[in-house]
Amino acid sequence: MVLSASSCSLTRSSLEEMLESLRRMDEEQEKKKDLPPALPSRPASKARLPRARRSLPNNFKVENGFIDNVESKRKEILTSTSECSEYMRSDSSFGRKRVKKDVVESPYVAAIPELDGDTISYFIKMKLRVWCRQPRGQWELGSIQSTSGEEASVSLSNGKVLKMARSELVPANPDILEGADDLIKIAYLNEPSVLHNLRFRYSRELIYSKAGPVLIALNPFKDLQIYGNDYVNTYRQQLVDTPHVYGMVDAAYNQMMRDEVNQSIIISGESGSGKTETAKIAMQYLAALGSSNSGRANDVLQTNCILEAFGNAKTSVNDNSSRFVSISFIV
Numbered sequence: 545m546v547l548s549a550s551s552c553s554l555t556r557s558s559l560e561e562m563l564e565s566l567r568r569m570d571e572e573q574e575k576k577k578d579l580p581p582a583l584p585s586r587p588a589s590k591a592r593l594p595r596a597r598r599s600l601p602n603n604f605k606v607e608n609g610f611i612d613n614v615e616s617k618r619k620e621i622l623t624s625t626s627e628c629s630e631y632m633r634s635d636s637s638f639g640r641k642r643v644k645k646d647v648v649e650s651p652y653v654a655a656i657p658e659l660d661g662d663t664i665s666y667f668i669k670m671k672l673r674v675w676c677r678q679p680r681g682q683w684e685l686g687s688i689q690s691t692s693g694e695e696a697s698v699s700l701s702n703g704k705v706l707k708m709a710r711s712e713l714v715p716a717n718p719d720i721l722e723g724a725d726d727l728i729k730i731a732y733l734n735e736p737s738v739l740h741n742l743r744f745r746y747s748r749e750l751i752y753s754k755a756g757p758v759l760i761a762l763n764p765f766k767d768l769q770i771y772g773n774d775y776v777n778t779y780r781q782q783l784v785d786t787p788h789v790y791g792m793v794d795a796a797y798n799q800m801m802r803d804e805v806n807q808s809i810i811i812s813g814e815s816g817s818g819k820t821e822t823a824k825i826a827m828q829y830l831a832a833l834g835s836s837n838s839g840r841a842n843d844v845l846q847t848n849c850i851l852e853a854f855g856n857a858k859t860s861v862n863d864n865s866s867r868f869v870s871i872s873f874i875v
């Protein structure tokens with residue numbers, strides 16, 4: 545005899561059905577307890593999709609071991625998005641934001657959205673770290689031990705336990721995200737996390753990072769062996785996509801050729817941050833792109849000396865301060 549599914553359900557009493565649905569609700573509640581609170585949605589990116597990455601040809605070799613270096617550094621710090629997906633949540637702080645008079649507020653960071661108690665419970669349970677704003681504006685790593693109302697007891701990495709307002713705490717990223725080459729990859733995009741990520745990279749002489757389509761360059765104040773013909777050729781052939789001025793100029797150049805639309809490269813930063821040097825590096829790449837004859841490329845670059853002779857001056861922050869750099873190239 546064959547019973548259809550519908551005839552089976554008729555034999556169940558309504559009490560059984562009610563018990564069954566209660567049991568299912570209980571199970572769902574249990575599952576939810578261990579999950580992190582839902583992520584607030586991020587705004588859709590307006591950036592162009594990155595180019596497909598070409599793989600290295602088998603016979604490719606660079607004498608100074610650049611590729612080896614880059615690849616080993618990438619492996620050292622590269623983040624695996626799948627491993628980190630459980631942490632992928634957007635910028636947030638715990639509790640209402642209170643502005644203290646003696647706290648230095650960064651003008652670059654938007655108001656931090658409020659987070660509910662569930663997230664704090666999750667952080668305590670999973671022993672995740674938080675950044676704690678100190679009275680003079682600096683940030684310290686710590687982990688929340690307990691909360692009471694708007695106050696939290698936080699154990700700092702130096703062993704001290706402090707009572708702090710919840711609004712002075714923001715989530716820190718897990719170690720696995722440390723040193724991501726694009727800030728888009730880090731889960732918590734708050735001020736201390738961004739600064740920490742850039743410092744982490746800078747300490748490893750990785751002065752370039754990306755923030756989506758924007759390149760962040762930190763002044764190394766020393767000569768790094770990351771420029772020159774080998775590097776130009778590597779970026780020209782698109783063998784690597786690590787953040788670099790060459791990579792950014794290459795993208796602008798290719799976009800200009802593909803779309804037949806003029807491109808502008810805007811270099812901004814405070815005096816002495818390295819705008820002029822960055823512009824020269826960009827020019828170096830453009831000269832190499834536009835000239836098969838390295839003599840002519842050098843002639844173009846030599847014009848910098850003349851420009852600097854007329855346009856530069858010594859200031860209190862920069863011995864070779866200039867204010868006239870702009871690059872534009874037209875099809």
Ligand SMILES: Nc1ncnc2c1ncn2[C@@H]1O[C@H](COP(=O)(O)OP(=O)(O)OP(=O)(O)O)[C@@H](O)[C@H]1O
Nearest residue numbers: 763765766815816817818819820821862864865866
């Ligand atoms: N990529 C770099 N590699 C090595 N040194 C650098 C680099 N960028 C900057 N510097 C160092 O920092 C100094 C100041 O840089 P630069 O003159 O480019 O700053 P700037 O932002 O153009 O300043 P200003 O606005 O005053 O003209 C340079 O003279 C150089 O010593």
